[in-house]
Amino acid sequence: METPRRKLRDLHLKNVQNSSTSICIPPSPMLKTLLGHGTGVSVYRLDRSPRQGQIRSPWAVKRITQNPRIRKDPLFNKRIVYEAEILRKLQHPNIVGFRGVVSTAEGVDTLALELCTTSLGSILEERHDEDLGPLPPKNTLKIIMDIAMALDFLHNEARLLHGDLKSFNVLVKGEFEICKLCDFGVSLPLDENGEVNMDKNPELNYVGTRLWSAPEVIDEVGIIDSKADIFSFGLVIYETLALVPPHTLELDAALGEELENSHNLTDDHDKLQGKQLNYSDTEMPEEQSEEDADDESDVSDFSLNNLQSAYGTRPPLPVAFQLSDDYNCIVELFYLCTNALSEDRPAAKTIWQCLENNTANVSTAD
Incomplete structure (x- = not known):
């Protein structure tokens, strides 16, 4: 894909960002394609209806998740609003394009962005x-x-x-x-x-x-x-x-050594491998129930300590x-x-x- 000449590209971005056309984004259940998710937010693909016979490019839309606990915490919605304020001012070919922001009557904001592959x-x-x-x-x-x-x-x-x-x-x-x-x-x-x-x-x-x-x-x-x-x-x-x-290769090695000494090698390995994915999130995993905590051995605590010592x-x-x-x-x-x-x-x-x-x-x- 060729990058448009700078003046034309900047003019296009300015027109997109200053457009007074209202943005209509359906509720999350209507957005069938989940592109990704992070701490408290989900990103969906929005296929826009054609206008006067013209095909319009799809967007990525970002909003807080449907989790009731998350939706009650204003922090995650504030981050979306803050990100929208920043992206309005950022015009660069290597920064994702801002397309708009929509607020609902309930005070939930949705950020519309350029869609990448x-x-x-x-x-x-x-x-x-x-x-x-x-x-x-x-x-x-x-x-x-x-x-x-x-x-x-x-x-x-x-x-x-x-x-x-x-x-x-x-x-x-x-x-x-x-x-x-x-x-x-x-x-x-x-x-x-x-x-x-x-x-x-x-x-x-x-x-x-x-x-x-x-x-x-x-x-x-x-x-x-x-x-x-x-x-x-x-x-x-x-x-x-x-x-x-980063650092998860060392975690795998530590897990291997620990699990060799575990009586329930297969069960512990499956549980720890599944839990490992959470460590790449912005925040540490949510608090566990007492039942979940009882299911996990001291192996995971020791591994987590090893992982944390590798930070930085x-x-x-x-x-x-x-x-x-x-x-x-x-x-x-x-x-x-x-x-x-x-x-x-x-x-x-x-x-x-x-x-x-x-x-x-x-x-x-x-």
Whole structure:
């Protein structure tokens, strides 16, 4: 897909965002295609009716889930409203497009967004399930280039820290024609120094998923900067190589050792493997019933402690895959982005400019 010339694209986005046409979105049960879900929210596909014989592109719509407990908590709806306010102002080809927001009489808001084909997280899950090995290097380099450009815009022009960068918040259109950053519900404003100063602004709180969080976030330091996003970005690069969320390979190894000593090997393994998926969510699993708690052994508690101790560290690359020389640049970027000290990580602009220069050099050599 060709990207329209900047003036035409910006004009189109402005017209979409300023349109006075009312948006009609049916109740959740009428939206048959569930595209994804996160903490307290679900994303559906909305196929819009043709207008005067013109076919209209489908949208993705985001709203809080039907869970009664979730719907009573105003936090999740506030995040949708906050995300809508942010997306109205973000016009960039590598950031998901804003289409509108609708409020119901009950005060529930729905965010309408540009529809992409799938998420990077879903692609990697499929490759893992089918034992296909790491994402091809050309696709990974396309992701890195596009998302680095989105982060450069976000950090330096929009003055925002994304705050929850992970593979499921990277959208892919077509066959990696273009990749886009999404989910800004927990983004944080960067001050004039390019920092989030939580000591001076105690109302600010980093909420992002801890598996992907930088060490300074895990340590709860009072001031963080845009390099916190870069660490998370490095772990997204890791995901393209390992095909699993960061640190879960080590968890699998720990589970294997523990389960060998378990009397109910098969039952415990099935329970723990199923529970493991919850750890990639923004928040830890919901409180369990007493019956569920009794069913789970101390094995899961010990494994969870192991997992939490790995937060904010660089996970080792899997040894099962033999990476060709085509992956050298990708592996190098993974290591650079996941340096423990924020000042040792590259800026987003440095990343995409280096890739752009390398591509130009290869083309010249050819």
